[in-house]
Amino acid sequence: MKYKYCFILIAALLVTVDASAQRKSKKKAQQQPKLEIVEPEKVDTPQVVKEYIDSLSVLRQQLDSIQRVNASLRAEVTDGRYFRLFVPTTFYHSGANKWLSLTPNSGDEVTDAVDEAMMSLYLRRPDLVKNNESRLREAGSLREDVYQELTQQVDLTEKAEPVPEEPEVVPIGLVVVKPNFWKFKADGYLQFLQNYVSGNWYKGGESNYSAVGALTLDLNYNDKDRITFDNKLEMKLGFQTSRTDTVHKFKTNNDLLRFTSKLGLQAHKRWYYTLQLLAYTQFARGYKANDDFVYSDFFSPFKLNVGIGMEYKVEALNKKLTGSLNFLPLSFNFTYVGRKALTSRNGISGDHHTLEDFGSQFTANLQWKLTDQVTWKTRLYANTSYHSALVEWENQFQLQISKYISANLFLYPRYDDSNVYDDELGYFQFQEYSSLGISYTF
Numbered sequence: 001m002k003y004k005y006c007f008i009l010i011a012a013l014l015v016t017v018d019a020s021a022q023r024k025s026k027k028k029a030q031q032q033p034k035l036e037i038v039e040p041e042k043v044d045t046p047q048v049v050k051e052y053i054d055s056l057s058v059l060r061q062q063l064d065s066i067q068r069v070n071a072s073l074r075a076e077v078t079d080g081r082y083f084r085l086f087v088p089t090t091f092y093h094s095g096a097n098k099w100l101s102l103t104p105n106s107g108d109e110v111t112d113a114v115d116e117a118m119m120s121l122y123l124r125r126p127d128l129v130k131n132n133e134s135r136l137r138e139a140g141s142l143r144e145d146v147y148q149e150l151t152q153q154v155d156l157t158e159k160a161e162p163v164p165e166e167p168e169v170v171p172i173g174l175v176v177v178k179p180n181f182w183k184f185k186a187d188g189y190l191q192f193l194q195n196y197v198s199g200n201w202y203k204g205g206e207s208n209y210s211a212v213g214a215l216t217l218d219l220n221y222n223d224k225d226r227i228t229f230d231n232k233l234e235m236k237l238g239f240q241t242s243r244t245d246t247v248h249k250f251k252t253n254n255d256l257l258r259f260t261s262k263l264g265l266q267a268h269k270r271w272y273y274t275l276q277l278l279a280y281t282q283f284a285r286g287y288k289a290n291d292d293f294v295y296s297d298f299f300s301p302f303k304l305n306v307g308i309g310m311e312y313k314v315e316a317l318n319k320k321l322t323g324s325l326n327f328l329p330l331s332f333n334f335t336y337v338g339r340k341a342l343t344s345r346n347g348i349s350g351d352h353h354t355l356e357d358f359g360s361q362f363t364a365n366l367q368w369k370l371t372d373q374v375t376w377k378t379r380l381y382a383n384t385s386y387h388s389a390l391v392e393w394e395n396q397f398q399l400q401i402s403k404y405i406s407a408n409l410f411l412y413p414r415y416d417d418s419n420v421y422d423d424e425l426g427y428f429q430f431q432e433y434s435s436l437g438i439s440y441t442f
Contacts, residue, residue, distance in 0.1 A: 001261075007263070011132060028032040028279070035406075044282075056432075060345050060402045072162075075423070081108075081110045081111055081114060082110070082114060084114055084118060084126075084160075084410055085114060085117065085118075088130065088131065088269075089121065089128045089129050089130060089131075090129070090130075090131045090132060090133060090136065091122060091129050091131070091132040091133060092115075092118060092132075092133045094111075094115055095115035095116070095118045095119040095122070096119070096122075098112070098115055099119060102370070104204075109432065118335050128215060136257075139179050148198055171221075181221050181222055181223045181224070182219065182220070182221050183218075183219075183220050183221075183222070183402070184217075184218065184219050185217075185218040185220075185441075185442075186215070186216065186217050186373075186441070186442055187215075187216055187217065187439070187440065187442070188213070188214055188215035188436060188439070188440060189209070189213070189214055189406060189408070189437060189439035190212075190295070190437050190438050191211070191212055191213075191406075191436055191437025191438070191439075192209075192210070192211045192214045192406060192433035192435065192436070192437050193209070193210045193211070193212075193435050193436070194208075194209050194210075195208050195432070206242060206243050206244055207243060208241055208242050208243070209240065209241045210238065210239065210240035210241070210253060210433070210435075211238060211239055211240075211431065212236070212237070212238030212239075212253075212254050212435055213236070213237055214234075214235065214236040214237075215235045215236075215237070216232065216233070216234050216235075217232070217233045218231070218232050219231045220245075221295065225266075225277035226265055226266040227263075227264070227265060227266075228264040228272065229261075229262070229263050229264070230260075230261070230262045230263070230264075231259075231260070231261045231262075232259070232261075233258045233259050234256060234257075234258045234259075234260075235256070235257055235283075236254055236255070236256040237252065237254065237255055237256075237284070238252060238253045238254030238255070238433070239251070239252055239253065240252075240253045241322055242289060244289065244290070244292055245288050245289060247287075247289075247292060248287055250291070251286075251287045251288075251289070252283075252284050252286055252287075253433065254410075254431075254433065255280050255283055255284055255286065255296075256280065256281040256282060257282055257283055258278075258279070258280035259275070259277075259278075259279050259280070260276070260277045260278050260304070261277045262274055262275070262277075262311065262324075262326070263275045263276075264311055267310070270287050270312055270313040270314075270315070271311070271312055272309070272311045272313070273294070273308075273309075273310060273311075274309055274310060274311035274326060274328070275306075275307075275308050276305075276307050276308075276309075276311075276326060276328060276361075276363070277304075277305070277306050278303075278304070278305040278306075278307075279302070279303070279304045279305075280294060280302075280303055280432060281298060281299050281300075281301065281303070282297070282298060283298060283439040285297045285298075287404065292405065294339065294341075294342075295342075295345075296342070297338065297339055297342075298338075298339075299336060299338045300337050300338040300339040300342050301335055301336065301337045301342070301346045301351070302335070302336045302337075302338075303333070303334070303335050303336075303431075304333075304334040304335075304336075305331055305332070305333050305334070305361060305383065306331065306332045307326075307328030307330060307331030307332070307360075307361045308328060308330055308331075309326065309327045309328035309329050309330065309361075310326075310327050311324055311325065311327075312324065312325045312327075313324040314366060319347070320368060320369045320370075321367070321368045321369075322366070322367055323364070323365045323366035323367055324363075324364075324365055325362075325363075325364050326361070326362065326364070327362060328360065328361040328362070328363075328365040329360050330358070330360070331358065331359055331360060331361040331383070332356070333355075333356065333357050333358070333359060333383065333385060334354065334355070334356050335348065335354065335355040335356075336353060336354050337349070337353055338353065338438070340353070342431040345419060346386060346418065347418035347419075347421075357387075358385065359383060359385035359386055360383075360384055361381075361382065361383045361384075362381075362382045362383075363379070363380070363381050363382075364378070364379075364380040364381075365378075365379050366378050366379075373399060373400045374397065374398070374399055374400075375394070375397075375398045375400070376395070376397055376398075377395075377396045377398070378393070378394065378395050378396075379392070379394040380392070380393050380394075380395070381393075388415075388416075388417050388418040389415070389417055390410070390413070390415070390416050390417075390418070391415040391416075392412075392414050392415075393413050394412050395410070395411040395412070395416070396408060396409070396410050396411075397409040397410075397411075398439075400439070404438055404439065404440060405437075405438065405439070406436075406438075406439040407434070407435065407436045408434065408435050408436075409429075409431050409432075409434045410431070410432065410434070410435075411432050412430065412432070413427070413429070414429040414430070414431075415427055415428055415429070416429070
């Protein structure tokens with residue numbers, strides 16, 4: 001009781017001293033003269049100071065917002081020490097080790113509480129324990145306990161535009177290559193045929209040898225826009241021998257020298273306005289067996305045709321069928337025969353060596369790759385001067401046996417009513433041969 005009275009007495013003394021001090025300070029304040037507060041004159045603040053104060057205010061707001069973000073992140077961090085309470089029931093060694101050791105407490109209240117709860121579960125409901133810590137460690141899916149809180153720290157950084165990386169300047173040599181719109185192509189073959197028949201062969205006949213060579217040169221221009229210029233030179237010459245021919249050791253069985261030139265201006269897609277020139281003659285004299293008469297010769301005849309019209313570029317069957325179709329409704333025909341004896345056989349009357357007329361013309365040049373080894377090349381030529389007509393249909397079937405070996409079958413029907421009429425075939429003519437030999441394309 002006496003301690004109680006002592007505390008009451010001390011409190012009363014402290015209250016009395018505080019009241020006395022307040023009265024003295026109040027009296028002293030009344031005795032001092034009053035000071036009037038005079039507002040200072042307004043001074044214009046420099047613009048630099050204002051901008052600096054504004055920047056400090058903005059920086060302060062940014063720092064406050066970052067501190068709030070950091071505080072919210074720290075508040076949302078979860079404690080990883082409780083994970084054993086929420087995963088499938090597993091027997092962990094830490095709880096049992098603590099119960100069996102002399103120091104059951106590890107110093108971490110959360111860990112000790114979790115271990116105690118797990119041991120209670122092991123003792124009361126052992127049927128719920130389906131796995132143990134040793135198996136999990138062998139499987140490699142058990143992580144160590146996390147005792148340190150993971151937090152994210154946001155720092156204030158200046159936002160700056162990325163600086164583009166400038167590549168190192170490397171000197172290079174620039175070469176301007178002018179496009180080449182010209183394409184050159186050539187293919188040729190040299191083939192032989194031998195036929196032996198004994199003197200007593202039951203069907204008769206005679207032995208003979210023959211050879212034929214051909215060379216085709218193509219020089220074409222295409223500017224990939226509108227203009228095309230195609231040029232083709234065809235040369236073919238063949239000879240044969242015959243025992244029954246006592247006049248000639250050998251004579252020609254195939255003779256052609258032909259040049260075709262076409263200038264095209266694109267009208268629409270595959271249609272072109274075309275100006276075509278066609279000129280052809282032969283290399284050597286043409287004979288018949290046991291006959292000295294010359295039936296044809298170089299420039300006897302020579303034929304020239306110039307026509308204007310339309311051309312259609314053919315491209316079908318996955319580019320296996322290619323070529324062109326020329327429709328020339330207006331054409332000029334010129335024929336020259338050097339040998340006087342052959343003028344009448346070529347439709348020229350009197351003492352003239354030339355013949356000029358106008359007409360219409362159609363030309364089809366197609367190539368069809370039937371298989372990888374078999375190719376069909378065909379040319380159909382039709383020309384009419386409205387008082388005579390000429391139709392030629394050349395067909396060549398080529399079998400490519402190897403890279404350099406090929407076989408050819410040539411079929412050539414022809415109709416010409418300006419020639420001499422034959423009692424058996426009339427104005428129709430026909431030529432056929434087959435051969436085997438060397439071929440090359442470049």
